[in-house]
Amino acid sequence: MAGRLAILCPGQGAQHAGMFDLARLDPGASGLLDEWFVEPRLAPVLRASVESEERFANRIAQPSIVAATLAIWTALRARLPEPALVAGYSIGELSAYGVAGALDPGSTVKLAIERARVMDTCLEGEAAQAMVALSGMPDGSVEALLARFGYYAAIVTGDDALVAGGPAAQGEALAQAALAAGGRATLLPVAVASHTPLLQAAVAPFAALLEKQRWSAPAFPVLSGISAEPVTDAKKAMRELPRQIAEPILWRECMDACVEAGVTVALELGPGAALARMLQARHPGIACRSVSEFRSLDGIHSWLGRQLD
Incomplete structure (x- = not known):
């Protein structure tokens, strides 16, 4: 019996100067990154993510994490089976909708810029x-x-x-x-209290931004961070994505939902391996790795092939 794959999209915290390097081994992903690194709205934040220590600032971290996640997904997806589901941790939930094809990759990165902006607005005139x-x-x-x-x-x-x-x-x-x-x-190296009532003022502005996007139905389910339920339509995504800015993320329940969906293999995209480690610790029966643990795209595919057969 073939295995079932879950894709995990990371949040902030593990970004580093070389986080785009593995994706650049694929011509298509490298071309996409080349476009983003000269696009007027994206270039300043993406360049800062690899050239300066500002990469941990919210306004840099959120779009750079989403860009790294979607770039490596672009590099891998043609040779992967369709995932059973995709789950994203914090800002990773926005990435997850890009992975599932509900949002265009470039638009998703731009939304991450706007998400960080409206969240940072909650800090203006308030305590750090x-x-x-x-x-x-x-x-x-x-x-x-x-x-x-x-x-x-x-x-x-x-x-x-x-x-x-x-x-x-x-x-x-x-x-x-x-x-x-x-x-x-x-x-933690984070300067905004995400997923708490302190960010409530950011919810409505981000919801308005999502309403203006061109959405498609996700190609496979995306787990909602605030309910751990699968989202399969754009309207539900537009309701729940803004709410998670100011409501708790139930990541424990999201990990349990992977088991309930019959997932046997999980691959974490983007920098870091925190999600793979957490899932492996909670559910040892699921084979878990992060792309950051590999030196080549072929290495990732080889490992997935062995686990999914």
């Missing part, structure tokens, strides 16, 4: 924001701890693991309190 990854906390203690420091659950990544967003001034104190309680905490 931050995100903290927490895990291993004693049962029942997380909610009270978050409330104490003005933080919100942003991304649920496991049974005892989540990413929280809130005021940057309280980030270090939250992390220290979590450690003192016996948990683990990591301050």
Whole structure:
């Protein structure tokens, strides 16, 4: 029996200067990147993503992650079987609709620029924001701890693991309190509290932008981050994509949905391997790798061929 493939689209955090290099081994993907790197709206942010340390700024990170994800998908897709589903983590959910063909690749990268812009608007005149990854906390203690420091659950990544967003001034104190309680905490290189009520003002403007796009029905299901349900039509996508800016991402449930869909193999696109590692840890029966673990496109196809036979 042939395996079933899931495609995973990463969020921010692992971007680096060489994140387009593997995609450039394919002529089609390289040509697409050449177009983007001279296109007036895209060139400044994409060049900054490889030439400066600004690559972690929201306005650079979001479009560059989407561009890297869609470029490697362009390089790989002709030799891949149709995925059973695609799931995206945070900004990766926008990439997922590009992977599924619901949005044109170039338009998807431009939407990422606009998504970052409307999210950054929520910071104007407001206190700086931050995100903290927490895990291993004693049962029942997380909610009270978050409330104490003005933080919100942003991304649920496991049974005892989540990413929280809130005021940057309280980030270090939250992390220290979590450690003192016996948990683990990591301050993330993100300056906006995505997927929390602090970003509510960005939802309506992004929804309006999505309404202006030319949409197609996804070629295969996209998992909704806020419900972990498969999305198969553009209208539902336009309703749920804006909401996830200010509502928690249920990534744990998205990983479980992969099992429910019969997925046996998962490939993470773009830089980093966090999603592949999380899925492998939660569901060891799924063979998981990231493209970042390979040195060639043939290596990726060879591994997928062995796993999917």
